[in-house]
Amino acid sequence: MMRITMSNKMRSIRLQLDRIADDVKKFNFLLPPVSSIEQANNERGRETYIGARDDVQMVGREKEKKHILKLFQNNGDRESSIIAIVGLGGMGKTTIAKFVYTLKESNEFHFDLKAWVYVSMDFKLEKVIADIISELDGRIIPVKDVTLQHLKSQLENILYGKVYLIVLDDLWEESKHTMKELVDMLQSGKKGSKIVVTTRSENVASTLFDVGSSHFHLVEQIKLEGLSDDECWSIMKPHNLGDDQIIDFVDIGKKLQNYAMEYL
The missing domain is CATH 3.40.50.300 (P-loop containing nucleotide triphosphate hydrolases)
Known part of the structure; x- marks a missing residue:
């Protein structure tokens, strides 16, 4: 049940991001210019x-x-x-x-x-x-x-x-x-x-x-070429959970990884 709920949430977020991206193109939104001081500090x-x-x-x-x-x-x-x-x-x-x-x-x-x-x-x-x-x-x-x-x-x-x-x-x-x-x-x-x-x-x-x-x-x-799938998953997977808890998030994590790779 938790997997289904999380999957629906991710799908909803993805749709919202797509709509925002479309609006940016449609209305020609511009990011505010970075001041010389901010640029120097960065x-x-x-x-x-x-x-x-x-x-x-x-x-x-x-x-x-x-x-x-x-x-x-x-x-x-x-x-x-x-x-x-x-x-x-x-x-x-x-x-x-x-x-x-x-x-x-x-x-x-x-x-x-x-x-x-x-x-x-x-x-x-x-x-x-x-x-x-x-x-x-x-x-x-x-x-x-x-x-x-x-x-x-x-x-x-x-x-x-x-x-x-x-x-x-x-x-x-x-x-x-x-x-x-x-x-x-x-x-x-x-x-x-x-x-x-x-x-x-x-x-x-x-x-x-x-x-x-x-x-x-x-x-x-x-x-440098792209990282392998295993290396990407090593970055994505949670490190602060027990093995039994990780199992529940593997499918979701790999879906997120594939989604991220589509947009890179």
Whole structure:
């Protein structure tokens, strides 16, 4: 009886959502613009999210995680490299990067310095370099008051002789000239340093590899595909109920999963 009631409720909710979606298209409703302050706060929140977390727990992507961690091993005997994680929005690019960045085992790979920078579509080289410096040594640099050459000098001094791990999250910039400037500023690190990039665009990854080939080892792009049905169900299923209670919700949960996949 409970299953029937829940199924009817889900069907009712689905119909309501469909009607709302139709109304949005029919009347051309627009979402209110996000203020520059709200946007800055949102981006800053994502940018600083890593420092407040310990190990990130995630379901699936075992193959990709093991591959990246293998690339981290034996840094002293390997070339510095650029590792690009490529996939559509919501595929788990940032989560994988967070996992390997915060994993306690990553400290065993002898990274002297680590930095996480959220880049976004609004790419400004000076801001990216200033944010890297801020992550590495804690200094806040007003971008409008310094030149790119000054930032380059500061970053080179910090990275010189150090094995670093730098994550550039959500990179969109495809300009070869701009990407070459960025890569040139990151070549001062010691052998074994790693740059991990998350991006939705294979062109971004290809551009980075093209301009970085003279300084960095080229690693094949890690392209994320959809999760398997079992992995999706591992995310959907309730974890706070006993086995006897879970049985009653399995059918409903799998129906929800199939419904969600139809709309993704």
